[in-house]
Amino acid sequence: MKMMNSDRREILKSAAMAAAGSLVTGGSLPVVQADPGVADLPDGEGLTWNKAPCRFCGTGCHVQVGVEDGRVVAVAGDKAADVNKGLLCVKGYHVGGILYGEDRLTEPLLRQDDGTLKAISWDEALDIIAKRIFDSPQTFAFYGSGQWTIPEGFAAQKFMKGGLSNNHIDPNARLCMASAVTGFLGTYGVDEPAGCYQDLDECDVLITWGNNPAEMHPVLFSRVTDRRSRGEKVRIIDIGTRRTRTTDAANEYLNMKPHGDVAIALGIMHLLIENNTYDTSFVKDHCNFRAHPESGKTLMGEAISEDEFRKRIAEYTPERVSELSGLSVEQIRMLGDLFGDRNIRITSLWCMGMNQHTMGTAINTLVHGVHLLSGHFGKPGDSPTSLTGQPSACGTVREVGTLSHALPGGRVVANPEHRQQCEEFWNVPEGRINGTPGYHTVKMFDQFTMPTDEGGDITTMFVQVTNPGQTLPNLNKLFNDKEQLADKFLIVSDVYPTPTTALANLILPAAMWVEKNGMFGNSERRTQQWFKMVDPPGDARDDCWMTIAIARKLFEMGHEGMQDKDGEFIFAVKDESGEEIPIWEFEHYYDTNVDKHLFEEYRQFTTMKHKNLAPYEEYVKARGLRWPVVEQQDGSWRETRFRFSGFDDPFVAEGEEFDFYHSSTKDGKAQIWFHDYEPPPEMPDEDYPLWLCTGRVLEHWHTGSMTRRVTQLSRAMPTGYVEMNKEDAKDANIRQGETVVVESRRGSCQLPVWIDGRGRPPRGTIFVPFFDETKMINNVTLEAYCPISKQPDYKKCAARVRKMTEADS
Amino acid sequence: MPISGLVLTFDSPVEQNQEALDAIKAIPEIDLGQANDRKLAIVVDSDDTIRDREIWDTLQQITSVTNVAIAMVAFDSECEEEASNDTNSQDDTPEDTQGANRTNV
Ligand code: SF4
Numbered sequence: 001m002k003m004m005n006s007d008r009r010e011i012l013k014s015a016a017m018a019a020a021g022s023l024v025t026g027g028s029l030p031v032v033q034a035d036p037g038v039a040d041l042p043d044g045e046g047l048t049w050n051k052a053p054c055r056f057c058g059t060g061c062h063v064q065v066g067v068e069d070g071r072v073v074a075v076a077g078d079k080a081a082d083v084n085k086g087l088l089c090v091k092g093y094h095v096g097g098i099l100y101g102e103d104r105l106t107e108p109l110l111r112q113d114d115g116t117l118k119a120i121s122w123d124e125a126l127d128i129i130a131k132r133i134f135d136s137p138q139t140f141a142f143y144g145s146g147q148w149t150i151p152e153g154f155a156a157q158k159f160m161k162g163g164l165s166n167n168h169i170d171p172n173a174r175l176c177m178a179s180a181v182t183g184f185l186g187t188y189g190v191d192e193p194a195g196c197y198q199d200l201d202e203c204d205v206l207i208t209w210g211n212n213p214a215e216m217h218p219v220l221f222s223r224v225t226d227r228r229s230r231g232e233k234v235r236i237i238d239i240g241t242r243r244t245r246t247t248d249a250a251n252e253y254l255n256m257k258p259h260g261d262v263a264i265a266l267g268i269m270h271l272l273i274e275n276n277t278y279d280t281s282f283v284k285d286h287c288n289f290r291a292h293p294e295s296g297k298t299l300m301g302e303a304i305s306e307d308e309f310r311k312r313i314a315e316y317t318p319e320r321v322s323e324l325s326g327l328s329v330e331q332i333r334m335l336g337d338l339f340g341d342r343n344i345r346i347t348s349l350w351c352m353g354m355n356q357h358t359m360g361t362a363i364n365t366l367v368h369g370v371h372l373l374s375g376h377f378g379k380p381g382d383s384p385t386s387l388t389g390q391p392s393a394c395g396t397v398r399e400v401g402t403l404s405h406a407l408p409g410g411r412v413v414a415n416p417e418h419r420q421q422c423e424e425f426w427n428v429p430e431g432r433i434n435g436t437p438g439y440h441t442v443k444m445f446d447q448f449t450m451p452t453d454e455g456g457d458i459t460t461m462f463v464q465v466t467n468p469g470q471t472l473p474n475l476n477k478l479f480n481d482k483e484q485l486a487d488k489f490l491i492v493s494d495v496y497p498t499p500t501t502a503l504a505n506l507i508l509p510a511a512m513w514v515e516k517n518g519m520f521g522n523s524e525r526r527t528q529q530w531f532k533m534v535d536p537p538g539d540a541r542d543d544c545w546m547t548i549a550i551a552r553k554l555f556e557m558g559h560e561g562m563q564d565k566d567g568e569f570i571f572a573v574k575d576e577s578g579e580e581i582p583i584w585e586f587e588h589y590y591d592t593n594v595d596k597h598l599f600e601e602y603r604q605f606t607t608m609k610h611k612n613l614a615p616y617e618e619y620v621k622a623r624g625l626r627w628p629v630v631e632q633q634d635g636s637w638r639e640t641r642f643r644f645s646g647f648d649d650p651f652v653a654e655g656e657e658f659d660f661y662h663s664s665t666k667d668g669k670a671q672i673w674f675h676d677y678e679p680p681p682e683m684p685d686e687d688y689p690l691w692l693c694t695g696r697v698l699e700h701w702h703t704g705s706m707t708r709r710v711t712q713l714s715r716a717m718p719t720g721y722v723e724m725n726k727e728d729a730k731d732a733n734i735r736q737g738e739t740v741v742v743e744s745r746r747g748s749c750q751l752p753v754w755i756d757g758r759g760r761p762p763r764g765t766i767f768v769p770f771f772d773e774t775k776m777i778n779n780v781t782l783e784a785y786c787p788i789s790k791q792p793d794y795k796k797c798a799a800r801v802r803k804m805t806e807a808d809s
Numbered sequence: 810m811p812i813s814g815l816v817l818t819f820d821s822p823v824e825q826n827q828e829a830l831d832a833i834k835a836i837p838e839i840d841l842g843q844a845n846d847r848k849l850a851i852v853v854d855s856d857d858t859i860r861d862r863e864i865w866d867t868l869q870q871i872t873s874v875t876n877v878a879i880a881m882v883a884f885d886s887e888c889e890e891e892a893s894n895d896t897n898s899q900d901d902t903p904e905d906t907q908g909a910n911r912t913n914v
Contacts, residue, residue, distance in 0.1 A: 013812055017842045017852045024816055024848040
């Protein structure tokens with residue numbers, strides 16, 4: 001045990017007091033100032049410091065990682081990082097602890113017929129996987145995540161689409177931000193936010209749409225609340241279905257019914273037109289109108305005239321919107337007036353509330369439409385901005401395109417020209433890439449857990465860096481059935497045992513975070529890089545290496561797809577003398593920087609949709625760079641804060657104020673969409689009278705598989721719970737802390753009740769976080785999804801709460 | 810020697826909980842910080858993880874304290890040892906602290 005000197009102890013104590021004090025006085029700010037004593041600690045005496053992005057949320061804070069004797073011993077906020085300027089939230093402070101849970105997976109494990117697990121060698125594991133794929137390459141599926149690093153995602157993508165000609169690759173990000181992607185595509189013709197975090201520093205009004213950044217993106221939210229403590233005026237309007245810590249910091253809370261957001265956005269647009277307060281010149285110069293054709297819903301829809309738009313939006317009077325949304329007519333008029341005022345700057349923020357929605361694409365395009373129609377767009381502080389929950393949902397999933405329909409750099413498999421471009425970059429024969437999109441997540445698991453003789457045509461699945469056994473909706477249908485199916489083979493690479501490894505046939509021990517090189521891309525288009533700092537435990541290895549090693553086995557078995565046009569291995573890396581480096585052998589994997597090779601290959605794709613990236617070495621020097629990153633005449637590289645805006649975006653022609661240069665109408669204009677309101681797919685009824693909403697908590701990251709291993713975080717939030725309204729609990733004779741059964745038509749879950757807890761749901765509503773694997777709320781949720789994005793709705797279904805005694809009877 | 814910044818939430822405004830405040834003040838490792846409505850900031854600076862745990866349990870058992878939240882913990886090797894020790898524990902309270910109820914492979 002090391003002893004702390006008294007100065008350092010005092011510094012840490014005052015930092016701890018400041019942190020606790022900020023929570024108390026700020027009401028909702030779980031953010032702490034970087035400890036200057038830690039951040040300024042010099043290297044030496046065996047202690048070294050290196051930068052890395054935080055492992056957790058899409059905010060993308062940078063940390064300084066202190067390493068001593070091959071072990072992470074300290075973590076500090078990185079003061080040089082523009083994203084967080086030295087701040088970290090409570091999870092970020094404990095990020096080092098996630099490496100050292102006692103039950104790390106350290107060797108490949110193969111499940112035996114009697115259900116037990118037997119340790120096997122890596123070579124045996126790779127042989128088993130390669131044989132299954134070789135025997136049936138088209139019934140293999142690869143399921144990854146927004147925690148895949150950029151090179152990991154790129155390798156998986158190339159392996160599947162450029163190697164196996166198989167598009168059954170999808171990420172868990174389908175469950176969290178697919179609707180944001182389709183919203184951006186439908187509106188601008190290209191994905192990802194136009195603005196950046198600077199919008200939060202400059203807005204006069206922040207509207208959170210079903211979003212709780214105070215807990216989910218705490219450091220980001222602190223940028224807004226810190227402005228208040230400096231005396232600036234920022235008005236926060238929280239539109240939600242329950243009160244949260246964000247509500248505590250808000251000036252106004254607007255309680256909407258589930259799906260009310262769609263009506264509210266339509267109501268704002270109605271008022272902008274009715275009051276003639278919309279931005280006529282912005283709309284005339286930069287926007288078109290759009291809606292779904294009568295024949296059905298499509299991503300790009302069809303053009304409608306402004307008159308047609310006016311006619312349709314006229315139906316959404318404040319009175320009707322009030323009825324649909326639950327807001328008062330005055331509240332809707334207040335929002336209409338706000339957007340009609342161009343002397344203020346308005347930023348909208350959203351995340352899962354709008355994305356996990358059966359009208360996910362619709363509500364995303366509608367909120368963009370509100371900003372476009374009102375002209376609150378493209379100036380610092382005037383922005384529609386979606387956030388991501390995972391550290392590289394943007395960098396890996398959206399940019400590398402690890403979705404079943406996509407290719408790197410904003411290309412899609414269905415487009416022959418795109419396929420040809422990718423085949424050229426990958427130097428694989430023409431026709432190698434399959435033109436039919438693969439299965440999206442829900443379909444993929446449905447096919448995997450369906451008996452083969454009933455049409456379940458996915459027989460082998462490889463899951464990396466995610467925990468679908470806890471996160472899929474309606475687990476009884478989409479995951480738990482796997483247990484009965486002897487011919488289905490589940491391979492899971494992870495760092496700890498999870499509900500997914502519990503059903504796995506083969507478990508692979510993975511390296512995590514600073515145990516490997518990596519690159520992430522955060523919510524503001526910022527690409528970040530870090531180096532491996534410590535060794536993984538036991539025989540745990542990099543996910544990227546696993547993909548390459550499997551590919552190599554297939555290459556050696558003679559699988560043609562593992563060869564490029566010249567007959568070389570598709571992941572061949574050569575040294576300066578032209579000799580191939582055997583990176584598929586783990587002892588040689590770090591003979592070169594594989595991440596750098598893959599990134600430089602991937603970088604070629606990024607110019608096609610103006611998502612240009614700089615060379616790898618630029619990211620080594622920086623705390624991330626926001627794309628498009630373009631080279632200047634002096635050889636330096638310049639990032640972009642505001643896309644499509646002439647004052648900052650290098651791809652907007654000189655003198656132009658705006659240019660939506662990937663417009664789907666090819667006229668430089670964005671699309672303002674109309675969608676009719678539709679009710680949720682399942683509503684409370686006599687048998688299941690409550691709305692169930694699920695989500696996350698501050699202390700735990702997603703399924704808690706990492707954060708529940710950190711004592712301090714686990715203590716702070718030890719167990720899942722159901723939040724209930726006080727009156728609802730009283731009516732049902734349910735007491736604080738009592739364990740109850742939460743159930744739906746699909747399944748049930750036992751949880752302790754928290755009344756008037758951190759979140760306060762209105763009558764008729766309950767909330768359950770999904771971080772606790774011992775209390776699987778996704779047995780209860782619904783798998784209905786947005787027809788365009790295929791993203792399921794975890795935010796609303798019909799449920800009931802029963803006392804244990806009633807449930808028993 | 811863990812150092813942590815905690816936020817205690819009471820079931821009523823802090824100043825109405827004199828008895829509880831006296832009990833907290835009586836713990837020598839605790840420094841009291843700012844209070845606001847039902848919330849109180851404190852810092853715990855204990856000699857070892859066992860004592861830290863005792864203090865944590867004591868705080869949680871105070872009847873009028875409804876929640877104990879961590880604002881910051883000094884992260885160093887001691888914390889990891891502590892985490893490792895805790896995962897071996899099978900008699901943690903509350904019932905679902907880590908270790909006892911996680912997936913086994
Ligand atoms: S969890 Fe998110 S907000 Fe917290 S430190 Fe990490 S990146 Fe920042």
